[in-house]
Amino acid sequence: MSTARRRLATKPLDPVRTSRRSPPNSGRRLTQHKGRWLFLLPSFLLLGGFVVVPLMLGIILAFFQWNGLGSATFVGLANFVAAISDPKFWHSVAITLWYVFGTTLGCNVLGLSLALALFTKFRGWKIFRTLFYLSGVMPIVATGITWGLIFNPGDGLLNAFLGAIGLRQFEGLWLANPHLALPLIIFVGIWIGVGLPMILFSAGLMRISPALLEAADLDGAFGVKRVWYVILPLLKPVMIVTTLMLIISSIQVFATVWVMTGGGPGYATYVLGIYLYNTAFEYNRFGYANAMSVIVAVVAGASMMVAMKFARIAEPG
Amino acid sequence: MSKGMSLQQRATRLTLIGALTIWAIISVGPIFWVYYSSFKSNSQIVANVWALPHPWVWTNWITVLTSAVNSVPFLTNILNTLIIGIPAVTVVILVGSLAGFALARFRFGGAQAFQLFLLVLLPVPQFAVMVPVWSYMHTLGLTNSRVGLFLVYAAFNLALAITLMRGFFSNFPSDILEAALLDGCTEWYAFWRVVVPLSVGPMITVGILTFGSVWNEFLFAVSLIQDPSKMTVQPALAALSAGATGQLTFGWAQQFSALAITTVIPLILFLLFQNRIFRAVTLQVQE
Numbered sequence: 330m331s332t333a334r335r336r337l338a339t340k341p342l343d344p345v346r347t348s349r350r351s352p353p354n355s356g357r358r359l360t361q362h363k364g365r366w367l368f369l370l371p372s373f374l375l376l377g378g379f380v381v382v383p384l385m386l387g388i389i390l391a392f393f394q395w396n397g398l399g400s401a402t403f404v405g406l407a408n409f410v411a412a413i414s415d416p417k418f419w420h421s422v423a424i425t426l427w428y429v430f431g432t433t434l435g436c437n438v439l440g441l442s443l444a445l446a447l448f449t450k451f452r453g454w455k456i457f458r459t460l461f462y463l464s465g466v467m468p469i470v471a472t473g474i475t476w477g478l479i480f481n482p483g484d485g486l487l488n489a490f491l492g493a494i495g496l497r498q499f500e501g502l503w504l505a506n507p508h509l510a511l512p513l514i515i516f517v518g519i520w521i522g523v524g525l526p527m528i529l530f531s532a533g534l535m536r537i538s539p540a541l542l543e544a545a546d547l548d549g550a551f552g553v554k555r556v557w558y559v560i561l562p563l564l565k566p567v568m569i570v571t572t573l574m575l576i577i578s579s580i581q582v583f584a585t586v587w588v589m590t591g592g593g594p595g596y597a598t599y600v601l602g603i604y605l606y607n608t609a610f611e612y613n614r615f616g617y618a619n620a621m622s623v624i625v626a627v628v629a630g631a632s633m634m635v636a637m638k639f640a641r642i643a644e645p646g
Numbered sequence: 647m648s649k650g651m652s653l654q655q656r657a658t659r660l661t662l663i664g665a666l667t668i669w670a671i672i673s674v675g676p677i678f679w680v681y682y683s684s685f686k687s688n689s690q691i692v693a694n695v696w697a698l699p700h701p702w703v704w705t706n707w708i709t710v711l712t713s714a715v716n717s718v719p720f721l722t723n724i725l726n727t728l729i730i731g732i733p734a735v736t737v738v739i740l741v742g743s744l745a746g747f748a749l750a751r752f753r754f755g756g757a758q759a760f761q762l763f764l765l766v767l768l769p770v771p772q773f774a775v776m777v778p779v780w781s782y783m784h785t786l787g788l789t790n791s792r793v794g795l796f797l798v799y800a801a802f803n804l805a806l807a808i809t810l811m812r813g814f815f816s817n818f819p820s821d822i823l824e825a826a827l828l829d830g831c832t833e834w835y836a837f838w839r840v841v842v843p844l845s846v847g848p849m850i851t852v853g854i855l856t857f858g859s860v861w862n863e864f865l866f867a868v869s870l871i872q873d874p875s876k877m878t879v880q881p882a883l884a885a886l887s888a889g890a891t892g893q894l895t896f897g898w899a900q901q902f903s904a905l906a907i908t909t910v911i912p913l914i915l916f917l918l919f920q921n922r923i924f925r926a927v928t929l930q931v932q933e
Contacts, residue, residue, distance in 0.1 A: 364833070367744075368744045372741055376804060379782075379797050379798055380775075383779045386782045387778025387779075397781075443666070443669065449662065451659070460673055461669065463673060468912060470881075471905045486696055583772075583773050584865070609777045609869075610869065622775065622777045629774065
């Protein structure tokens with residue numbers, strides 16, 4: 330292959346493609362390709378040694394009874410059978426799904442609203458964008474503790490504030506109220522997560538051609554109408570992406586619950602992460618915890634892969 | 647600017663800015679509250695939990711950093727995170743760049759399988775790998791060990807780094823690389839001498855994102871390390887408070903100070919590298 334043609338290439342050139350087309354006797358090329366495996370070796374070692382092997386060990390241990398200290402006893406499918414008939418497991422699945430649903434919906438709606446508001450480009454909109462993103466910058470543990478202090482039924486900020494402005498009758502137990510605990514934790518999840526969809530919706534809005542919006546204006550589509558009939562359909566691909574990302578990130582919920590309620594009151598906020606942690610590290614049932622981990626990992630991974638596949642088909646282009 | 651506006655438009659605009667201001671207060675207010683409360687004394691906080699400090703107390707941060715809270719000073723926990731995090735970030739940047747470059751530039755058998763593997767890792771919740779990882783690290787004798795946590799952090803932050811670097815390298819100007827290869831460099835040499843110096847920007851982005859995730863990491867840290875002297879920042883912070891009951895194991899002022907200190911590093915990183923982070927986030931989505 331000539332140098333001239335190589336220069337003409339507009340797409341980033343793949344050196345391999347080059348070498349494939351070059352005559353097999355080009356020895357210089359061969360020496361250049363020596364050591365290619367070195368590029369991937371460190372990744373294989375790290376991912377293999379500390380991701381793949383642990384996961385395989387987890388799958389194996391799922392068939393054993395193990396208290397984390399002594400030797401493990403093979404129990405076949407008993408752990409899986411136990412998980413499927415464990416009401417606590419299904420309860421924590423349900424709580425987790427409620428959290429995922431609430432957080433994903435809330436972040437999408439609020440993120441889109443904020444992005445639309447910022448899109449009017451009023452003076453100082455960039456400052457507002459930074460302010461809105463800040464809530465996601467605070468470490469999650471710190472966020473949980475802070476909101477725990479705000480919603481503290483004793484002398485928390487919210488009750489103190491309500492008392493000070495003469496609304497003492499609205500003071501509540503907040504996180505200690507079994508009906509409010511999960512909604513409040515979802516609210517904190519939205520507070521943490523809203524920045525990302527806001528940024529993505531903003532970027533999506535910037536890509537809509539101004540001419541199109543002007544045309545819509547002339548056709549009498551402005552305000553809410555314009556958002557509903559013109560902007561939302563154009564933002565659909567972005568919304569698919571934010572929804573997938575929000576599901577993936579919100580299903581991780583662990584630290585906020587840990588520091589805010591510990592899963593309570595009762596089992597009102599007993600998310601899967603907390604149940605898995607307790608099963609392993611409080612009750613020392615490592616085999617059972619591994620079995621539940623395998624179920625969760627496989628179901629979550631597989632359903633998200635399917636969702637991503639559908640999303641890619643749904644996305645034009 | 648507002649000359650051509652009708653009354654109705656002006657009213658809409660005012661409502662809009664009003665609504666935005668309310669969310670801005672909800673969004674930043676709690677952070678602001680944590681910071682000014684960290685400059686109040688315990689008795690000031692108990693007297694009025696939302697008032698500004700009067701007088702300002704400047705010693706809380708130092709107290710919480712230096713005096714033993716959970717049997718070790720909070721500074722030890724911060725140092726632990728740095729001892730684990732800085733090497734982890736370095737490894738993630740280098741290893742991630744190498745693999746990202748290979749995936750973007752070389753064609754080799756199994757490349758697709760490797761990328762699929764990285765993609766499959768993404769939606770698996772971290773708590774679902776917590777127990778398997780603990781079981782494995784326990785078998786290797788690497789629980790309660792900073793080396794163990796470093797290895798876990800390096801491995802679990804790699805997928806994102808590879809994805810981001812691959813995205814960057816597939817747009818890397820070919821003629822520069824070609825010129826280096828034509829001069830007779832090996833690909834390995836060209837990578838270190840030509841590609842790396844031109845890729846400092848994206849490497850910094852990967853570094854910031856990775857450091858942010860290590861600094862915030864709680865799940866692996868709390869499951870793998872029990873020894874307070876080896877504990878990292880977030881579990882130590884969680885141990886400072888006993889959760890919703892509000893039964894603080896430590897004074898209010900120190901509690902707020904620990905929160906403020908933990909938040910200060912991500913806050914500074916974000917304010918410094920805002921645009922870089924926004925760009926990386928937007929790019930990541932296109933993958």
